[in-house]
Amino acid sequence: METFKTFMSTEKNKNSDVLQQETIHWSSYTDKDLALCKKTIRHLHGRMNTSLDVKATDYDKQIVLADIKYGGIYRPRDCKQKDSVAIVIPYRDRIEHLNILINHLHAMLQRQKLYYGIYVVEMSLPVQFNRGLLANAGFMTAQSIGTYSCYIIHDVDLLPLNDFNEYKCSPNNPKHLVTKNSKFKNDALPYTDYIGGVLALTTEQYYRVNGFSNLYFGWGGEDDDMHLRIKARNFTIVRNAEHIGVYLALPHNGDSSNPPNPYRDLLLQQGAYRMNVEGLSSISYIRKSLEFRQLYTWVLIDCVESEIMSHYSNLRISGKDYIKKNKIRTHSKHYVKNSNLHVASKLRVNRPSRLLRRQIVRRT
Numbered sequence: 553m554e555t556f557k558t559f560m561s562t563e564k565n566k567n568s569d570v571l572q573q574e575t576i577h578w579s580s581y582t583d584k585d586l587a588l589c590k591k592t593i594r595h596l597h598g599r600m601n602t603s604l605d606v607k608a609t610d611y612d613k614q615i616v617l618a619d620i621k622y623g624g625i626y627r628p629r630d631c632k633q634k635d636s637v638a639i640v641i642p643y644r645d646r647i648e649h650l651n652i653l654i655n656h657l658h659a660m661l662q663r664q665k666l667y668y669g670i671y672v673v674e675m676s677l678p679v680q681f682n683r684g685l686l687a688n689a690g691f692m693t694a695q696s697i698g699t700y701s702c703y704i705i706h707d708v709d710l711l712p713l714n715d716f717n718e719y720k721c722s723p724n725n726p727k728h729l730v731t732k733n734s735k736f737k738n739d740a741l742p743y744t745d746y747i748g749g750v751l752a753l754t755t756e757q758y759y760r761v762n763g764f765s766n767l768y769f770g771w772g773g774e775d776d777d778m779h780l781r782i783k784a785r786n787f788t789i790v791r792n793a794e795h796i797g798v799y800l801a802l803p804h805n806g807d808s809s810n811p812p813n814p815y816r817d818l819l820l821q822q823g824a825y826r827m828n829v830e831g832l833s834s835i836s837y838i839r840k841s842l843e844f845r846q847l848y849t850w851v852l853i854d855c856v857e858s859e860i861m862s863h864y865s866n867l868r869i870s871g872k873d874y875i876k877k878n879k880i881r882t883h884s885k886h887y888v889k890n891s892n893l894h895v896a897s898k899l900r901v902n903r904p905s906r907l908l909r910r911q912i913v914r915r916t
C-alpha cells in the first residue's frame with residue numbers, strides 16, 4: 553500500500569544532512585504482505601526513570617536510525633500499521649529541548665511500532681510566537697506530504713515517561729495525552745479542561761474544529777480556545793489512566809521573548825463564535841523553508857501579525873457586546889468563571905456556512 557505521496561521540494565540543497573530538491577519515494581519497501589501490527593507490550597519499557605539531566609545523546613543508541621527516512625518518517629519493517637501519525641512540534645529557539653525530545657520520541661515510537669513522521673514548525677523572527685498558528689501550519693504541511701490519519705500537537709519541553717502512552721488518536725474524541733506533568737504542583741493538571749502540552753486529533757476532528765485559532769500571538773490561551781472549539785462540536789476530551797500519561801517538563805527560563813498575550817481573555821470570550829470562520833480555514837502564512845532533516849521535517853514560516861489581526865478590530869469589545877453586536881444566539885447568556893478565564897457556557901454555535909463546509913470537505 554502506497555500511503556505517502558511523492559513529494560517534490562523546490563528548495564536549494566545547502567546542507568548535506570538535509571535532503572532537498574529531490575523526489576522522495578517514501579515506499580522504498582512494500583508492506584503489502586505484512587500482517588497488521590498487534591498491540592503488544594513486549595517491546596515496551598513501561599515507566600521510565602528519566603531524570604532532569606537528560607542529554608540530547610542519551611537515547612541515540614536505542615533508535616534504529618537506518619529505518620528512519622529523511623524527514624523523520626518511520627514505519628515498522630515487520631508489520632503493517634493502517635494508521636499513520638504526524639507529530640507536530642511548534643518551535644522556536646529551544647534547540648537543546650528539541651534534540652532531547654526528538655531522540656526520545658523516535659526511540660519510544662519505534663518501540664510502539666507506529667508509522668509516524670515528525671514535523672518541527674518554526675516561526676521566523678521578529679513575529680511574536682504563535683503556537684496555534686504553527687500547529688495549523690504543521691498540520692497543513694504534513695497533509696501535503698503524507699496521508700496521516702492522526703495529528704499530535706506536541707510541546708518541545710515535554711518528555712513522555714511511560715511508553716504505554718500510545719501515540720495514537722482516539723477515533724471518537726480528541727485525546728489529551730497528558731495526565732501528569734512535572735511542572736505542576738503534585739504533577740496534577742491545573743484544571744479539568746486543561747488540554748495544553750500534548751493533544752491528539754484525527755484528521756476529521758481537526759477539520760471539525762477548524763483547527764486552532766491563529767490569533768493567539770504570545771503566551772497563553774490558544775489551548776483553552778481549542779477546548780472551546782472541541783466542546784462546541786460536542787466532542788469530549790479523553791485521557792488515559794493517570795499513571796500512563798506522565799510527562800517530565802524540561803526546565804526553561806521564563807520566556808521574556810514570549811510574553812503573555814494581553815488579549816487572550818477577550819479572544820477566548822469570542823472564541824466559540826469565531827471558530828467557524830477563523831482557524832484552519834482562514835490561515836495565512838508564507839512557507840519560507842522546508843527541509844527534510846535526518847530526524848525530522850523542519851518547516852519555517854513567516855506571517856504578519858498586524859495583517860492577521862486587522863480582520864478582528866472588534867476584539868477590543870467584550871464578549872457580551874460582541875454577541876449583541878453580531879446578533880449571535882446562545883442557549884444561555886451565563887458565563888462561568890473557570891480558573892483565570894471566562895468561558896461562554898452552553899453555546900449554540902452556528903453550523904459552518906455552506907461555503908466553508910464545502911471547503912472543509914474539499915480539503916479532506
Ligand code: UDH
Pocket residue numbers: 641642643644645646681683706707708709710771806807809810812
Ligand atoms: N515554544 C517554543 N519557543 C518559545 C515559546 C514556545 O518553542 O519561545 C513552544 C514549545 O513547543 C513550548 C510550547 O511552545 O513547549 C509552549 O510554550 P512554553 O513552554 O513557553 O509554555 P509553558 O506554558 O511555559 O510551558 C511558559 C512559562 C511562562 C508562563 C508565564 C505566564 N504566567
Ligand code: NGS
Pocket residue numbers: 742748771772773774775776816817820891892893
Ligand atoms: C492558563 C492558560 C493556558 C496555559 C495554562 C497552563 O492560564 O494557555 O494556564 O499554563 N490560559 C490562559 O492564559 C487563558 S502553564 O502553567 O503551563 O504555564 O496552558
